[in-house]
Amino acid sequence: MLTAACGRLVSAPLSAVARKWLHASVSQLSADRRGKAEESPRALDPVLLEFLVCPLSKKPLRYEASTNELINEELGIAYPIIDGIPNMIPQAARMTHQHKKKEEMEQH
Template identity: 45%
Template structure:
């Protein structure tokens, strides 16, 4: 199974859907992390899944 890389330039356009705050990229976990929202959004096949129902609490 090949790993698709996340385009970090996408971070400039994405914000947390809950807080509208900034996101950080966790390359090891393949997640976008919202520290202000306490959520981590998964990245699947190089595509961030920005659904609150898919996020894990941190």
């Protein structure tokens, strides 16, 4: 029954507005793919930064545009932002140099 309903939806003619939207979407997707190699990584939406906190410390994060990462200064870790989406999984974070230097000084 579901297959029959899906078949009717696919075979239904598209309205002029739907055809224009579909054409524009496909054209934009093609342009995005062509420009992907020369395009810089998508930055984080500043509004998101107001709501995001480190999943480990629950403290606010700082956005670093040069590396496109969210930085937790206290813990010395950086979360990557991939295609504009922060990867907040602790295992995906990298240690920052500042934290490493601090640990070295504490050991000596």
